[in-house]
Amino acid sequence: MTSFLDSTMTSTLSVGGREVRYIDVGSIDGADSLPYSLKVLLENVIRHGGGGDSIEALLQRKDPDERQEGAEIPFSPARVVMQDMAGAPVVHDLVTLRETVQRLGGDASLINPLIPGELVIDHSVIVDSFGNPSAFQRNAQLEFERNRERFRFLRWAQSALDNFRVIPPGTGIIHQINIENLTRGVMTAEVDGEVLAYPDTCIGTDSHTTMVNGLGVLGWGVGGIEATAALLGQPLSMLIPPVVGVEIVGELQAGTTATDVVLTVTEMLRKHGVVGKIVEFYGPGLARVPVADRTTIANMSPEFGSTAAMFPIDAATIDYYRLTGRSPEQVELIEAYARAQGLWNDGAGTPARYSDYLRLNLSTVVPSIAGPYRPQDRIELTRAREQFRTDVKDLHAGRSTSGPVQVDLDGTHYDLNHGALAIAAITSCTNTSNPHVMMTAALLAKNAVERGLTVPPWVKTSMAPGSQVVTQYLEKAGLLPSLEKLGFHVVGYGCTTCMGNSGPLPPPMSAAVREKNLTLTSILSGNRNFEGRISPDVRMNYLASPPLVIAYALAGTMDLDIQEDPLGQDNDGHEVHLRDLWPTPEEVERELSRVVTRQMYLDSYSALFTGSGQWQDLQVPSGATYDFGTESTYLRSSPFLQGIGLEPEPIQDLTGARVLVKLGDSITTDHISPVGHIHSDSPAGQYLLDRGVARRDFNTYGSRRGNHEVMVRGTFANVRLRNHLVEGTEGGFTKILPGGEMTTIFDAATRYAEQGTALVVLAGKEYGTGSARDYAAKGTQLLGVRAVLAESYERIHRSNLVGMGVVPLQYFDGQSAEALGLDGTEEISVTGLAEFTGGGWPKTALVEARRADGDVTSFTVTVRVDTPLEATYISHGGILPYVLRSRLSPIPPSSLSAPDRRANAGGVV
Known part of the structure; x- marks a missing residue:
């Protein structure tokens, strides 16, 4: 590491009887008024030997409306x-x-x-x-x-x-x-x-x-x-x-x-x-x-x-x-x-x-939930029923919604209407990390049990804490039995429902969805409720606090005024309302101060890396590399560096490319690369069946990320994906052009590859929102997509596309596929990408869309490769080839100093 400890930018702290040096950001002129995060970035750049231009850009000595936001800096996480x-x-x-x-x-x-x-x-x-x-x-x-x-x-x-x-x-x-x-x-x-x-x-x-x-x-x-x-x-x-x-x-x-x-x-x-x-x-x-x-x-x-x-x-x-x-x-x-x-x-x-x-x-701030499709769609609790009825009406526009659906559960018939609650889950680190909301939920459960309330049998209840500390303080408070009497047993310590691992619904509930068009709902204390994420059988999903999850579970439906309508009747036949069950802030604080202790955390984390007997008994091979074998359906040798040499291939412009999918706004990484259920009639399901995997052993897309054959077949396979090339359908389907034959997206990509046809994706605003899912980019690349053209991108997915060598293109403000009259059937050419060869960095590119009748629409787009280093990644075909070549050749990676980084990976106090 370059020595800077004798620099005027360092100072000394006396901590625990020893001297500790640090980069003294406060000694630098202009740093005192920086936002917190930029101070941290400034220290990071200085410590890793960043250039003066990066330091000056971060200091932002100019007026606020003339700051150098947008300048490139290297960030080296600890x-x-x-x-x-x-x-x-x-x-x-x-x-x-x-x-x-x-x-x-x-x-x-x-x-x-x-x-x-x-x-x-x-x-x-x-x-x-x-x-x-x-x-x-x-x-x-x-x-x-x-x-x-x-x-x-x-x-x-x-x-x-x-x-x-x-x-x-x-x-x-x-x-x-x-x-x-x-x-x-x-x-x-x-x-x-x-x-x-x-x-x-x-x-x-x-x-x-x-x-x-x-x-x-x-x-x-x-x-x-x-x-x-x-x-x-x-x-x-x-x-x-x-x-x-x-x-x-x-x-x-x-x-x-x-x-x-x-x-x-x-x-x-x-x-x-x-x-x-x-x-x-x-x-x-x-x-x-x-x-x-x-x-x-x-x-x-x-x-x-x-x-x-x-x-x-x-x-x-x-x-x-x-x-x-x-x-x-x-x-x-x-x-x-x-x-x-x-x-x-x-x-x-x-x-x-x-x-x-x-x-x-x-x-x-007032009590709220969010849904039914996005976490930013907040609904004040006072108008939740009204909004639900509006949304379910829109969902069923043009379809019959008359009458309840009879569902037989364990020999008893129940008449369920749209909005019946199929899943109620206290899950996700978002809220289970918060003792206050968890204790509020537990006390609400205690009050409900004491009044004789129960959860209807059609509601699948679960509780998945984010750490074992939660279980410990609820046990110490004597509140776990009340939660369990309402069905909220601990089902595991993991993300479960929030990331799509909600498990199957009882077969009669699934049948009511398929055969009777019943719209089921879910409510969870998580952070994501995107379409098709929680369960393939549940169309409308809501985020709420843990106590509201229990309250709606007691009601068994989202079609009620949770603040005014009764949640049920007590043992004496009296109506019980939410206000009758909600604990006071004083009750919650009293319990928390009694049961949450430092020792509890020390005990829970004392064996953090030990694991169960099953974990300890795992027999693992030795060696610097891993033998994936040829029979596994979980782990396969990766294709991403096959054929890679020490010199990158020249980047080519696109000519005669076809649109694989044309998508709308707010396409999430769940739409692009689902993490949950694998359908037996999907390309991924057929792949597994062909290899002798029983349907019950499919597991999930997320669990099979080590097998690119499954994941490429699952790309754009979300059951709620709406590809505008095949209007009126949902799921992983598209048309092969020209001709218009409808098939799965994977089969279409395979046919295009056989023809040597490059592919592009057209999308709207906020493309790639949601999880930091690398296979949303990896699968896109494996399908043969060279570029994505969208109105805007979410940060992580844009970076992932660049990391896989897929070029993100963005319409100029005011432009879109619709505004330009593009329907996705055009042949697409993109000129300017060849500039990436040799370290070039094109800021714009020319797109030409040729229709079947020969008419051509030409327009300029922004190349959303935002920094010179990202341009280098594209020129190498992605991050992995670049890192490989930087390890095997004298190419000096930008701002990379491996010996310095190794020295900086030292211990923690």
């Missing part, structure tokens, strides 16, 4: 966190790089993480069993049976790779474990014989990595492709983001929760427009926002579109670190460093210079 569904492909990529290095005559050990990487297995458990005391054990057993091969691979990686640890299944959810245990707050490394302290920064292969922002740690979600590069020492190339300041004033009223704040913030910021920006919270109201609420808000950053959602470090942050079991020495270091570095908030002083200013008055 660590990477991964969940298994997205993390396993990262490990797979590392193995692929090792194999390719060996094939080209190099040493496989060149491919090794240079910074800490931690993978939490939390996305594999499915809610098969529920509503009974053995649900957890049964689901855990099924999880191992289905995923033993994947788990063996990850356990191998833990022993074969340096700087890599795996948290076994059944432990908790990545983001809750991250804030409660993995987060360091401040990192240290030994440099030139001295201890250097620097900010804990974090990227993760899940978009909700932003949850850590609630602790004052800068971090965000990336695709697995970028995570792989970061682990190998490659800095993230990013544009300096605009930073929006949100002033918090007022305080919450009784009866409102952190979830209501989250939904309000999500709606407000999505409307304002914060994609590609960082949001920072400040103001007098912060002192009344507990850290658990801050992390809940920060968790939802992807839902309102921002890169990060930062809260400063203050006394409440330090108390949280102490409560959750961090050592006294670490807590002392975090506070001392934050105060010295100007990252401490004491409520005094003037706000930073932000690009924009907003205000949120907590006293105006």
Whole structure:
């Protein structure tokens, strides 16, 4: 590492009886008024030897309306966190790089993480069993049976790779474990014989990595492709983001929760427009926002579109670190460093210079839910029934909706109408990490049981805490029995329903959907409710706080006024309303202060990496690479570096390309690469059946991300995808052009590949919202798509496309496929892409769309390759080929210093 410890930019802290050096950002002229996040980025750039231009751009000494936002800087995160569904492909990529290095005559050990990487297995458990005391054990057993091969691979990686640890299944959810245990707050490394302290920064292969922002740690979600590069020492190339300041004033009223704040913030910021920006919270109201609420808000950053959602470090942050079991020495270091570095908030002083200013008055927040398709579509509870009826009417426009549907469950007939609640799930780190809302839910359950209320049998109930701490404090409070009497047994410690692992509905419920067109609903305390995500049988999905999940479960339907209509009758026949069950804030605080202790966190995390007996008994191979074999339907050798040599092939312009799919607005990564159910009549299902896999053993798309053959067949296979080339259909279908033959998207792509025809995707606004799903880009590339043309992109998916060598193109403002008269049947040519060869960086390209009658529409588009380093990735065909070549040749990667990164991967205080 280049020595800078004798520089005038460094200072010394005395912490725990020892001297600690740090880059003193406060000593730099102009840094004192920077937003919190830009101070962290400035320290990062200086510590990693960034150039003066990057430093000057970050300092933003100009007037606010003349800032240098948009300048490129390198960002080198301190660590990477991964969940298994997205993390396993990262490990797979590392193995692929090792194999390719060996094939080209190099040493496989060149491919090794240079910074800490931690993978939490939390996305594999499915809610098969529920509503009974053995649900957890049964689901855990099924999880191992289905995923033993994947788990063996990850356990191998833990022993074969340096700087890599795996948290076994059944432990908790990545983001809750991250804030409660993995987060360091401040990192240290030994440099030139001295201890250097620097900010804990974090990227993760899940978009909700932003949850850590609630602790004052800068971090965000990336695709697995970028995570792989970061682990190998490659800095993230990013544009300096605009930073929006949100002033918090007022305080919450009784009866409102952190979830209501989250939904309000999500709606407000999505409307304002914060994609590609960082949001920072400040103001007098912060002192009344507990850290658990801050992390809940920060968790939802992807839902309102921002890169990060930062809260400063203050006394409440330090108390949280102490409560959750961090050592006294670490807590002392975090506070001392934050105060010295100007990252401490004491409520005094003037706000930073932000690009924009907003205000949120907590006293105006009202109880809310969100849905039925997007988390930003907030609905005040007072008008929830009215909105539901409007939405269900729109859903059934032109179709008969008359009469209830009779459903037979365990020999009893029930008449169910549209809106019947099929799933009620307390799940997701968003809310299970928050003791206040969990205790509110548990006390509400206790009150309901005491009044004799029960949950109707058609509601599939479940509770999946984000860590074992939740179960411990609910047990200590004596409240688990009440939750269980209402069917909310612990079904596992994982994401479950929120990421689509809700498991099957009872067959009569599914049959009512297929045969009688019954519209079922779900309600969950999660962060995502996109179409087709929660369950293939449920059309309308709602987000709500844990206590409201229980309240709606008691009612058994979304078609009611939850605040005025009774939830049921008590043992004496009296009506029971929500207001009769809701605990007071004083009751909630009294219970929390009694049962939540520091020792609880220490006990829960004492064996974080140990795992169950099944995990410990896994037999794993040895060696620098992994033998995937040829028979596995879970793990296959990757195709992404096949045929790669030391020199990149020239980039060609597009001529005579065809549109594979033409899509509308708000297409999510769930639409592009579903994570859940694999249908037996889909190309992926047929692939598995052809290889002797029984339908009951299909598992999910997410669990099979190590097999590109499954994943490419699942790309654009969401059952709710609407491809405008085949109007009136839903699912993974398209037309082969010319001619118009309708077939599956995978089969069409195969035919086009045989003809040598390149493909493009046309889309609308907000293309690629949702999860940081690398296979949404990997599958797109494997289908033969060379470019995507959209009105706008969500940040992570645009980066993922670049990382796979797929060029994201964007219409000029005011233009769209509709405005230009494009229906998707045209032949598409794109001129300008060849400039990428040799390190070029085209800012625009010319598109020509030729119709069948010979008419041509020509227009210019923006090439959304935003930085010179991204242009280099495109010229190499993606990040993986670039990283490979940088390891095997003298090509100097931009701002990359592997020895420096290795030195900086030192220990943690």
